[in-house]
Structures are given as C-alpha cells and as structure tokens.
Amino acid sequence: xxxxxxxxxxxxxxxxxLPTHVAIIMDGNGRWxxxxxxxxxxxxxxxxxxxxxxxxxxxxxxxxxxxxYAFSTENWQRPKVEVEALMVLLKRFLVEEQxxxxxxxxxxxxxxxIERLPESVREQLHRTMHLTAENRxxxxxxxxxxxxxxxxxxxxxxxxxxxxxxxIGGGDITEETVSRHLYTSGIPDPDLLIRTSxxxxxxxxxxxxxxxxxxxxxxxxxxxxxxEEFLAILQAYQKRxxxxxxxxx
Numbered sequence: 001x002x003x004x005x006x007x008x009x010x011x012x013x014x015x016x017x018l019p020t021h022v023a024i025i026m027d028g029n030g031r032w033x034x035x036x037x038x039x040x041x042x043x044x045x046x047x048x049x050x051x052x053x054x055x056x057x058x059x060x061x062x063x064x065x066x067x068x069y070a071f072s073t074e075n076w077q078r079p080k081v082e083v084e085a086l087m088v089l090l091k092r093f094l095v096e097e098q099x100x101x102x103x104x105x106x107x108x109x110x111x112x113x114i115e116r117l118p119e120s121v122r123e124q125l126h127r128t129m130h131l132t133a134e135n136r137x138x139x140x141x142x143x144x145x146x147x148x149x150x151x152x153x154x155x156x157x158x159x160x161x162x163x164x165x166x167x168i169g170g171g172d173i174t175e176e177t178v179s180r181h182l183y184t185s186g187i188p189d190p191d192l193l194i195r196t197s198x199x200x201x202x203x204x205x206x207x208x209x210x211x212x213x214x215x216x217x218x219x220x221x222x223x224x225x226x227x228e229e230f231l232a233i234l235q236a237y238q239k240r241x242x243x244x245x246x247x248x249x
Contacts, residue, residue, distance in 0.1 A: 028221030
C-alpha cells in the first residue's frame with residue numbers, strides 16, 4: 001500500500017505499462033462535507049465532480065476499464081433521506097453524462113444487484129447503457145448495490161444449480177468457471193485498486209477479482225482527489241514489480 005505519492009503529469013507515464021483496469025473505492029464525501037459545515041448530500045454532489053475528472057483522465061491516458069464503487073449493498077442501511085438523495089444524484093449523473101460518454105466513446109456498464117435500484121433509476125441506467133453499448137475506447141463500470149460476498153454467494157448458487165442438473169461436474173469447476181459466473185465475467189481483473197480517505201480496508205469490494213491488484217491508499221478525501229494525484233499514483237504503479245507469486249529472473 002502507498003499513501004499520497006508526489007504529483008505527476010501524463011507525459012511521465014509509460015503507455016506500455018499502464019494498468020488495463022483501475023478500480024476505485026470512492027470514500028470521504030461525508031467527511032469532506034462535515035469539515036466544511038455542509039450536509040452530506042453536498043459532499044456527494046462534489047464527489048460526482050471528481051468522478052467526471054477521473055473518468056476523463058482515464059480516457060486521456062488510455063486506461064481501458066475503470067470500476068467505481070458507487071453504492072454498496074451496505075449503503076442501503078444509511079438514513080432514508082441520504083439513500084434517496086444518492087439515487088437522485090445517480091439518475092442525474094446518468095442523464096448528464098450521456099453526451100460526454102458518447103463523445104469520448106466510453107461504454108457504461110453496471111455490476112451489482114441492479115434490481116434493488118428504484119425503477120426510474122434502473123430505467124435510466126439501462127437507457128444510458130444501451131446508448132453507449134457500441135463504444136469501444138473505454139468502459140466505465142459502476143458498482144451499484146454491489147457487495148463482494150453477495151456476489152460470491154450468487155456465483156456459488158448458480159454453479160451449484162448447474163451441477164445439480166448435471167451441467168457440470170465438481171471436478172470441472174476451475175478458477176475460470178468461478179470468474180465466468182461473477183458480475184465481472186469477461187472483464188479483466190483490476191491491476192490497480194485505489195482507496196481514498198485513508199481507510200485501510202477493502203469494504204467488501206471485488207473480493208475475488210483483486211487477488212493480485214496493486215493497492216494504493218491515499219489520505220485525500222474523494223471530493224479533493226484530482227487528476228494530478230491520480231496520475232501520480234499511476235506513475236508509482238509503474239515503478240512496482242508485479243511478480244504474481246513468482247521470483248524475478
């Protein structure tokens with residue numbers, strides 16, 4: 001793990017050593033608001049601006065996949081007024097970002113228990129996903145009503161049902177079998193996981209997929225996280241030696 005590397009710019013990055021997939025736990029909206037004597041909703045609104053900045057930076061640098069932990073299964077337990085406000089912000093984001101997603105050829109995807117979202121949000125999500133479905137320059141994955149443990153339980157149930165019907169034998173279940181039955185089927189595992197706000201935990205996010213991700217934790221609160229710090233983390237990532245359990249020759 002690392003904390004707050006020195007700032008950088010995109011000209012210092014090696015395009016051949018960029019992560020294919022970056023995943024981010026966006027944390028600190030509430031604390032950012034509290035420090036400024038604002039309500040939590042204003043913190044989430046400011047955090048949405050940071051999302052736009054980081055998506056644009058990923059597109060600029062050539063990162064193919066970006067997954068943002070936007071709303072967890074545990075977040076449903078927050079006060080009703082905050083959950084409702086988050087759903088309004090999500091729907092607004094899905095509408096307002098359509099033109100930029102199309103202009104930059106970014107495809108939108110969603111992972112998680114989408115069926116739990118309010119109907120109006122689900123409808124807008126599906127409209128934006130359909131609109132951007134043919135875009136190929138980058139994919140933005142929103143983890144919505146997502147939890148890593150519930151994803152694994154869902155995967156186990158699906159494979160168990162297939163096995164019970166004779167569709168697969170126990171000895172035929174491999175890591176590839178598991179990966180194919182996750183929400184992220186067909187998506188490369190994250191190379192880089194970033195968490196803002198300094199919390200040293202992964203909060204039930206992509207538990208299977210981040211097995212070999214490089215992890216960076218920054219003390220910066222999400223609304224203050226910007227292009228320069230993100231580029232600095234990418235530069236620090238490129239200096240790491242990724243051995244995947246092997247010994248360097």
